[in-house]
Amino acid sequence: MYPFIEIFGRTIGTYGILAAIGMFASALCCYLLLRKKEVYFEDIAMTGLIFAAGAVIGAHIVYGFTNTDKIIELFKNLKDYNFISFVQTLFGNYFGGMVFYGGLIGGLIALVISDKVSQKYFRGDVMFDAVAVAIPLFHTFGRIGCFLGGCCYGVSCDVGFTVHGNTLYPAVNDVNRLPIQLIESALNLILFFVLLVLYKKGKFQHRMLIVYFYIYPVIRFTDEFFRGDEIRGFLFGLSTSQIISILLFLFAVAVTVIDVSKGKLQKGQTPVNT
Amino acid sequence: METTKNKQIVALVLGIASLVIPNIGTSISNAVDTSTNSGSLTAGIIVIVATLVAIIVGIIGMIKSAGARKEAKEAGEKQILATIGLITSIVGTVESAIVFFSCGLCIACVACAAASV
Numbered sequence: 469m470y471p472f473i474e475i476f477g478r479t480i481g482t483y484g485i486l487a488a489i490g491m492f493a494s495a496l497c498c499y500l501l502l503r504k505k506e507v508y509f510e511d512i513a514m515t516g517l518i519f520a521a522g523a524v525i526g527a528h529i530v531y532g533f534t535n536t537d538k539i540i541e542l543f544k545n546l547k548d549y550n551f552i553s554f555v556q557t558l559f560g561n562y563f564g565g566m567v568f569y570g571g572l573i574g575g576l577i578a579l580v581i582s583d584k585v586s587q588k589y590f591r592g593d594v595m596f597d598a599v600a601v602a603i604p605l606f607h608t609f610g611r612i613g614c615f616l617g618g619c620c621y622g623v624s625c626d627v628g629f630t631v632h633g634n635t636l637y638p639a640v641n642d643v644n645r646l647p648i649q650l651i652e653s654a655l656n657l658i659l660f661f662v663l664l665v666l667y668k669k670g671k672f673q674h675r676m677l678i679v680y681f682y683i684y685p686v687i688r689f690t691d692e693f694f695r696g697d698e699i700r701g702f703l704f705g706l707s708t709s710q711i712i713s714i715l716l717f718l719f720a721v722a723v724t725v726i727d728v729s730k731g732k733l734q735k736g737q738t739p740v741n742t
Numbered sequence: 743m744e745t746t747k748n749k750q751i752v753a754l755v756l757g758i759a760s761l762v763i764p765n766i767g768t769s770i771s772n773a774v775d776t777s778t779n780s781g782s783l784t785a786g787i788i789v790i791v792a793t794l795v796a797i798i799v800g801i802i803g804m805i806k807s808a809g810a811r812k813e814a815k816e817a818g819e820k821q822i823l824a825t826i827g828l829i830t831s832i833v834g835t836v837e838s839a840i841v842f843f844s845c846g847l848c849i850a851c852v853a854c855a856a857a858s859v
């Protein structure tokens with residue numbers, strides 16, 4: 469694993485580089501899928517910017533949720549901290565990390581708000597499906613970044629990799645661990661191709677995100693059982709991401725139920741209207 | 743006469759600035775003696791401030807160049823400057839974001855150093 473590499477004499481985190489590659493790849497994917505629908509380069513760039521803004525905020529907030537007990541403890545013992553140590557502990561430690569689901573939900577909320585406020589750049593009716601296809605592509609690179617950085621590691625087992633000397637995540641060192649990041653990365657790549665084929669065939673128009681919400685939460689719910697890190701918060705024996713997975717899956721089911729009931733209504737009304 | 747030329751030039755300047763600012767910040771911080779706590783603190787703050795400024799400038803550059811490109815397209819004018827502005831803004835913002843977030847831990851280090859100065 470290589471948490472850092474040196475480029476032009478500058479030490480840069482590999483996760484950041486992989487995330488940037490993922491961003492460019494998913495933006496390119498969106499552009500190629502949408503270029504025939506009068507969506508231009510600047511629309512994709514602004515969509516990326518809006519999504520990224522929401523994603524960064526959402527990812528940090530959800531990471532903060534995983535540390536709720538510690539944050540409560542921090543505010544209870546407020547008098548023990550000076551300003552700098554308080555800021556360092558709160559924003560550096562408890563809100564400093566990022567959670568994928570938080571980023572996903574934050575980014576999507578930002579896009580929905582943008583779509584409602586102004587459709588100058590992001591037009592939800594045309595672009596949401598392509599965004600849904602691009603999300604697993606970004607995640608594929610993101611998980612490779614996790615593997616290289618040494619975070620989000622798997623449980624200890626006979627198969628996998630043993631890491632030595634990772635200063636960022638000392639718990640990963642000297643234990644043979646399942647490369648769950650690479651497994652999730654591969655599953656995300658498969659999911660990307662599945663969504664791409666469905667998009668190309670014109671299936672599930674305006675509901676590609678719901679298809680994603682059906683498949684990815686199942687992948688994530690399962691793979692959380694094979695994660696070795698315990699910094700993501702646990703509620704009722706499930707991790708935060710597993711609970712969010714359940715909620716997203718239920719959201720997808722609810723949207724499908726509403727769609728089906730509306731479809732039935734429309735079918736019932738058609739003979740009357742005609 | 744090209745009505746969007748000024749807007750395109752502004753976008754281009756912002757894009758180039760977002761590329762240059764973090765490199766200036768890094769060059770200055772490399773010149774600082776980091777063998778002491780206060781030196782490390784100064785170098786860290788310079789990099790953080792420079793990348794943060796570059797991110798803000800880059801985001802403004804993206805917004806301006808996207809708008810200029812749209813306006814130029816509608817007016818039937820060339821969009822070369824706005825396109826270059828958009829590309830440089832994106833590259834500058836992403837580069838600065840990588841450095842900024844890669845150095846997320848450095849923020850904690852800076853705070854530690856500040857606490858011990």
